[in-house]
Amino acid sequence: MNSKITSFLSLFIALPILITVVLGSVFLYAPGNTILSASSPDIIFYGSTTSGVTTVLGANRTSANITIKASTSPFEITTNGDFDSGPAPWTFNSGTDLNTALWYPTLYGKTGVAFINGSITSIIDSAQLIQIITWPSYPLAWASINMSYLIYSSGVPLFGLGVFSIGYSIYDMANNLITQGTVDAVSGNTNTSWKIFNTSLNTALFTPGENYYFIIEFTAVALPYAYVEYVLDYSLIMAQPASPYFLGPILYLNTTILSYNTSLILNSITSTGNANISIWLRNHTISVDSSKISIQNSVAISSQTSELIIAPVGLGYYSGDIWLEALIDPAATITLDLTLKYRLYDNVYVEYPIRITIIDPADRGNRNYIPPFNNPVPFKPSNGG
């Protein structure tokens, strides 16, 4: 009887052990090899040439440490208002007789000028140079229009009528007039002497961050006949920020083989003092911007841009760049850690680190333009405005 009980207990204990041993003895091994064959980076960084920007790139141009000096120096709201870098982005709205607009690398002793002329046979005629400006999205101490110009006219008969004027106007994008004024009006025959015009703008008339049409209007009244030239050395809208400010491209990107979807991600903010900052990507080839990383009062409101496609471009150009606009408290220092993320499809993602430090005081230096063209270049016709 005892031996039966002993046998039963032995079986009771041994069976689970046996089952465990049987299950535990089955292991399957499925092998896999992953071969890593590193490739050179297809997107690489180049340092910006923007004044006030200092860039230290990594050994293989896949990281960047950027220092930006914000400034309270006056800056230009217009783009290429001094015509030193060609006709763009100005466009020309031709008149009947005032039907020629050319950009000259040098003319009448000036470098980089806009030249509008015509033989006036239709008594009165007008033409416009136009560009779209973006009003700054932060408080300004002041804003002004500054112009250097000459009006040359000839052929006006002794008792004939000849009045030639330049005016300015600013319209919003719904074509509502914001402000306008006369720069100069001359009569009779004149010589090629340069003049200066300055006027202040009421900053309260403008909505921060909105786009406007900035129009330079040339008007000629001649009876019975006259020839006239309007030449602009610069036609600027200048402004001074109420606090240290920076706007411009801070880093260039280039891809040499394939197109990629790129985006920026803000990882962290370290700040002494308040700052309002926007950062975005720009593709110059197709003139498209990504959405913006937005920081208000040193707090991230939006911490990622939308994706922007950048593509290979010709030698001497960049596929895209990173833009930054910042308005900071005096003596403030802001450090941002970002990631440039790019992908081909939904398969390979690459991330590069970027550190941006924005500081005051300012030392933006002077711009030093080199005219890009050696011959006259026609202005692009306007689509209206």
Add this chain to the structure above:
Amino acid sequence: MRYTRLITILAILALFGLVGTAVFVYLPGDISITPVQPPVIFDAGTNANQTGLAGNTITLILGENSSSFSLTLHPTYQKTYFHDVLRIVNPALPAGDNYFFGIKVLTPVSGPYTTAQMNIYDSSNNLVLSVDLTSATLQGWPTALNDNTVYRVDFVFVLPENVPLPGSTTIQVELVYSPQSATIPP
């Protein structure tokens, strides 16, 4: 009389010795080997064999019965993430077979890569297992791989930019799986 007894004892001992060397006992046993299809297989992710960085191809070669894989990746400087290049599948058939698995890193990758990960996600994009490919160990055992399950496999590498571009290197792993979890795989 005394010698007779001694001789008898020696004779018995000798007999035992002879018997011990001459007797063999054979207990029969059958081992039936019936190969079956591998119950867990590898499969191509959506981005396998697609164009990768700088025109290089993400090449995935599966073994004859999808029980092995060879994957070629082309990371670059900084952080490179390869998404959905490989899958681990426990098919719906045969039904009801649940497994536990781990990843055994046989040949890890070393410098200049500072990070090398094999990240395994379920269909809801939850991280199931992150395998450190720089460490030659069995990792993640026992992670559930239930019947009718597909796991996505991503890879992450970090290559510091202050080094020359490294040459080709191979990471060898094994997917180890078993119907039980109590015993650690040998």
